[in-house]
Amino acid sequence: MLTRRSLLATPALAVPGCSFLGALPGTLSGADMARGHLLRTPFAAGTPAETRRTKIAIIGGGIAGLSAAFTLAEAGHRDFRLFELEDSAGGNSRAGRNAVSAYPLGAHYLPIPNPESSGVRHFLERIGTITGWQGGKPVFDPYQIVADPEERILHLGRWQEGLIPAIVPDADRADLAAFFAAMDRFRDHKTSDGRRAFAIPMDLSSRDPDLRALDALSFTAWLDARGWSTPTLRAHLRYCTRDEYGTEPGEVSAWAGIHYFAARRGEAANCAGDAVLTWPAGNGYLAAAMARRVAGHIEPGIVVAAVRTSGDGAQIDALDVANRRRIRILADAAIIALPRFVAAHVVAGASAKGFGYSPWVVANVTADRLPAGQGAKLAWDNVSATSDSLGYVVATHQGLAAVPGPTVLTWYTALSDMTPATARTLMTDRPLADWQRIVHDDLMAMNPDLAGAIRRIDVWRWGHAMVRPVPGFFFGGARENAAKSAPPLFNAHSDLSGLSIFEEAHFRGSTAAEAAMTHLGFAHVSVHTA
Known part of the structure; x- marks a missing residue:
């Protein structure tokens, strides 16, 4: 084996x-480790060689930063700049290309979005992935829906459709049926506050104490308590938590483990709700669509070393890598679209405690x-x-x-x-x-x-x-505190949701942009359900 x-x-x-x-x-x-590790050195000390000004600075060009920029552009605002350490934007949704094909370097698909992911649906409509509406449900470009066959698994020397082996002992089959029935109940459940038990964006999920308590357990402990221990189920769930979170099920919060299965309720008029959207470049296709919309506003090769409030605005000290020049950016507001472990080195008062x-x-x-x-x-x-x-x-x-x-x-x-x-x-x-x-x-x-x-x-x-959504991460305080913004600085990254998925990055980036516009008195219309 x-x-x-x-x-x-x-x-x-x-x-x-x-x-x-x-x-x-x-x-x-x-990722460019040499540039990233400049944050550990005093490279930005001293007098800046140049000072630049912008109304809104966006620090970080992953999906959250690009979503913030896209939102500002869609609202008609032009005085903003996005500063990205790498030579191209996209974060872990970047793509490569050779003579044969484009290909993903990381994230490679987007599930059909839930109705409550209204911001994502608006974005997909703007770039032509959603081509219309029928009966209140979106119609997706069929060439962007994953083509059949979608999945197969090699088991007992033969490939079969799906990701769960078909030939398994009766006990394994019973555990699989019981587990997925439980996930269906969680998916359909609404609590007394009218919220879904599990939603995307996760901020819309119920805060019912019984559901929040799941975060204190590991996914493995939750499964053990129900006696669901057969090898086929455990192997499949291990695949899922490693695929989604890069983490073993024993180190994943039970809330995260259940969310993976119970939060998705995609709706489409021309395909199944559990279908996915994909492209040769993976989610690089989506990143590129955003980047094209705001191309004149992106400044790559800028390593931001320090962000702090200055009067009513923000002061940002950085290094222009190509020119080896220290620069200072003065902005009326700054959107911090950085992974938390980077923000802790850059933003005054930020902490990455609890984040792995x-x-x-x-x-x-x-x-x-x-x-x-x-x-x-x-x-x-x-x-x-x-x-x-x-x-x-x-x-x-x-x-x-x-x-x-x-x-x-x-x-x-x-x-x-x-x-x-x-x-x-x-x-x-x-x-x-x-x-x-x-x-x-x-x-x-x-x-x-x-x-x-x-x-x-x-x-x-x-x-x-x-x-890593480890036990206690969602509702233990560290994530929730990190997600709070203190104008003129607005936090935006999927880390703040605890779920490294496109919908969460888009939500964090676009809502931070809307909050910055509100703070500055800019006109805009929210595209989010809540």
Whole structure:
């Protein structure tokens, strides 16, 4: 069995008949650690060489920052600037491209949004993903809905549709049925305050004490209390928490574990509500749509070192990387769209206490041909029941014709069976050839038919891919306190929701922009339900 532990423990794996024979072309990349680590040095000390002014400064160009910028532009306001450390915006929704296809470097899909995710639905309508409405439900561009087949799992040597094995013992089947029935009840439940038990954005979820109490438990402890311990259920739930949170179920809040299954109630007129939207570039498609809308307002390569209030406004000290110049930005308001662990180094008075982050590795594998395998046909998402990797998605799956030919497979894994600090050290120290060997041999175990077809493997490392929703994180105080804004500074990041998903980042960014406009007396119309 190929497991994550064995993949990490051995520098070279021998998979019979298809072992890795040597280094392939490729790159070893990730978030710009050198720029990020400038925050630990006094680089911004001294007199700035230049002072710039803007009405609203947005610090950080991930989905939250881009959503804030998009919201300002849609409201007709032009005097704002977005400052981003990297050379391009998008955060963990960025994408790459080669001669074969665009491909994601991180987030790779968006579920059909809930009705209460009104801001996201408004955005999707503005960029043409929602093409109209029928009976009060959105109509989605069919070419942006994931094409069939959507998912398959390799179990007992054969591929089958779906992500839960079909051939399981009766006890496992009973646990699966009981668990999903419970999730259905949570999904349909409304509390006395009229709120959904679990909603997206999470701020709209019920604050019923019995539901809040779930946050004090781990997901594993909650399952144990109900006697749901059969291997098939536990393996599936482990896959889900690692895929969504980069974290083992024993380290995830029960509230987060249930939210994953019970919060989504997508509505669409032309597809199932549980369908997803995807693109060759993954969520890079959405990031690029936002960035195009505000292209003249984005300043990449700006490392912000300090943000503080100054009189009625904000003072921002930063380094312009390309020009190696210290700059100062004076703004009437600032939107802090930074991960909390970065904000703690940058914003006066900010703390990252209680916030932890999961490391991830993403590899984009260019191959001469599509994978195949016995059983179910190649799907968009392909997972093995005997590997601790999270499988691979096919970047070319959304093509207009399923024509055999070159492809890019985006392979994911969460380094969740070690401490995040240990994983980050490993990510930094391990050379490209060793990562390529791990990825290659894991793919060969799933698809031996790819032997000789892999041409390059590009590896991307996320040291802080997503916030970890550990027990006590949602309602223990740290997250809630961090989410509070003190004008003229407005906090905006998915970290503040505890859920690293597009809808939460969009909600935090767009509502922060609306709050900043209100603070400054700018006219605007909210697109949010609440």
